[in-house]
Amino acid sequence: MRLAFCVGIYVLVAFFLDPQSFVALSQIHVEKFVVAIPILLVGGVGTAALIFGRQAPTRYAVELLRARWRGCVPVLLFFLVGMTAFSTHKSMIPRIVPFYADPWLADLDEWIHRAAPWELAHRLDHDLWAFFVFKNYDVLWYAQWFGTVLFVAMWSDRIARIRYLWALALTISIIGTLLALFLSSAGPIYYDHFVGDNRFGGLGVAMSALESSVIVREYADYLLTLHTTGNAGLGGGISAMPSLHVALAVLNAYFLSSLNRWLGVLGWIFAALIMYGSVYTGWHYAVDGYISIIAVSAIWWGSGRLVRE
Secondary structure, three states: OHHHHHHHHHHHHHHHHOHHHHHHHHHHHHHHHHHHHHHHHHHHHHHHHHHHOOOOHHHHHHHHHHHHHHHHHHHHHHHHHHHHHHHHHHHHHHHHOOOOOHHHHHHHHHHHHOOOHHHHHHHHOOHHHHHHHHHHHHHHHHHHHHHHHHHHHHOOOHHHHHHHHHHHHHHHHHHHHHHHHHOOOOOHHHHHHHHOOOOOHHHHHHHHOOHHHHHHHHHHHHHHHHHHHOOOOOOOOOOOOOOHHHHHHHHHHHHHHHHOHHHHHHHHHHHHHHHHHHHHOOOOOHHHHHHHHHHHHHHHHHHHHHHHO
């Protein structure tokens, strides 16, 4: 109940901040959920059956659906409204705190790495490698995130389920909203547009040379259009520090490690790819990911203490 109350407060704040965007985003998210949930349900239940019901996976899947669907529905509903609230909050960030931290973050990045991290990442430039990185960062990241939430919603381990849901809620609200507000920044991909110099011109040239980068460049234009027009759109909002992509990949790596050592290995490899991809694409400074890793590690530890108490 405490978790539901906290999520409810988060949602209500988003609604009162921008009710028009909240309603519009609600409609968009519902349409996407209607399509995505059946697909992810098959994937999530199938994964659970292969992990925990290897002797008879089909029977395990049927029994799991029968036993858990009532508990699954509230989790998915809270996830739906929570995602709507997060998108609303994210689009409001530059209106409340205009982007100011980019020069500091770029300087810190270069001081730590003795070079611009995007230059180090693009030493591996090849269109096939770029395609792999972009697909991991975009398609597979969303599939892993939503699939993990669905898996947890169907899971019968109540304590572990509550721990993950608390950790997820805290990650989105603290890392994705509060820290993003206090450290308002646009990221390398938008640096030249908002700061007004050509510091990341080389990144633009490197990305333009990669045919598969069109997915990144088109999405960047889409987000900038939403930002300048003030319209609500799926996945809208510009915010770099900290990286929620990295935070959620690391959170899921911790979760998978708690299930199985080899799943944990896969989860950490994926988290490393997302960390690399966040710099390679230009969406984030490297320090965005470092802060996310530190913060989500504290959240995972704290959520474990919370549910034990």
